[in-house]
Amino acid sequence: MRKGTETSSFGVSARIGHNADKFYQSNLYKGIELTEETDFTINRLNTDITNKIFFHSSESMIELPNNSVHLMITSPPYNVTKEYDENLTLQQYLSLIERVMKETYRVLINGGRACINIANVGRKPYIPLTDYINQIMTEIGFNNRGQIIWDKAASAGGSCAWGSWQSASNPSLRDVHEYILVYSKGSLKRVKGVDTISKIVFLEWTKSIWKMNTESARRVNHPAPFPEELPHRLINLYSFENDVVLDPFMGSGTTAIAAIKNGRRFVGYDISEEYIKIANNRIACVSNSLFK
Ligand SMILES: C[S@@+](CC[C@H](N)C(=O)[O-])C[C@H]1O[C@@H](n2cnc3c(N)ncnc32)[C@H](O)[C@@H]1O
Structure with a gap:
C-alpha cells in the first residue's frame, strides 16, 4: 500500500493521502484548541428582516436572533480621520470592534464564517490593527481560518510616502495591500447546501493572495468602499445559495449587492442615514436589472 506523506516542517506542499496527525499532535499545538459550539440550532430570518439595512449602531443587532446568519463580511471604519470616523483612541476603537464582533458571534450559526477587511495604519509608529483585531476575535472564541492578502498594487496610486528618497536614512514601506481576516464560529464545516463556485475559481480563490483593483470613492459616493469583487469572492467561497450575509458596517451597500447578485439574502447596519440612502x-x- 502506498504510504501517505507527512507535513514537512517547512509547511505544506502538494501531496496525495496526506497525514497531518504528527503535526497536530506536536508541542506547537499544546494549549491551542478549536472552540467548539454544541448548539446547532438555526433560526431562520423572516423576510421582513432580510434584505434591509438598519439605521443604528451594529454594537447591538437587536433585530437578529442568535444563530441566524451564515456569513459576515465587513470592512470596519479604520479610525483614520475619514469623514465618518469618530477620532477614537486606539482603546476606544478596539472596544467598538469588540462589541460589534461579540454581536456577530452571537448571531452567526454554528459553522458560520466571519471575514474582516482591514489594513494596518500609520508609520510613526506603524499600528498593526490586524494584530489587535485578531487578538479580539480569538478572545471572543472565533476559530482562526487564516488571512487573505488583498494585493492592490495594480490600482494603487503613486504614493510618495517613501520616507528618505533612495537612502537608507529612513525609508518607509508603502503598503499596497490590505488583509481579509477569516474566522469560523464553532464548527469549521457547514452542513452542505447549494454551492455556486466553479472549479477554476475555487483553485484560484483558495490561494491566500488576491489581486483586486480598488473601488472609486467618487463612483459609489462613499469615502471608503471596497470593490464588489471582494464580497463576491467571499460569498462564493464561504456560503451556500440563499444563505444570509451580514455586513455590520454596510457603507454604500457593496456586500448587499454582491449578495443579491449571487442569490443570497443580506442584512446590514450603518449609522449614517446618507450612506444607507446611497x-x-x-x-x-x-x-x-436582475429581477425585472
Ligand atoms: C469602511 S466603511 C464600509 C464601506 C463598505 N464596505 C462599502 O463598500 O461601501 C465603514 C462604514 O461603517 C459605518 N459605521 C461606523 N460606525 C458604525 C457603527 N457603530 N455601526 C454601524 N455602522 C458604522 C460608517 O458610517 C461607514 O459607512
Missing part, C-alpha cells in the same frame, strides 16, 4: 439606491438599481 446603498439602497445602488441595491434598487441592481435588483431592478
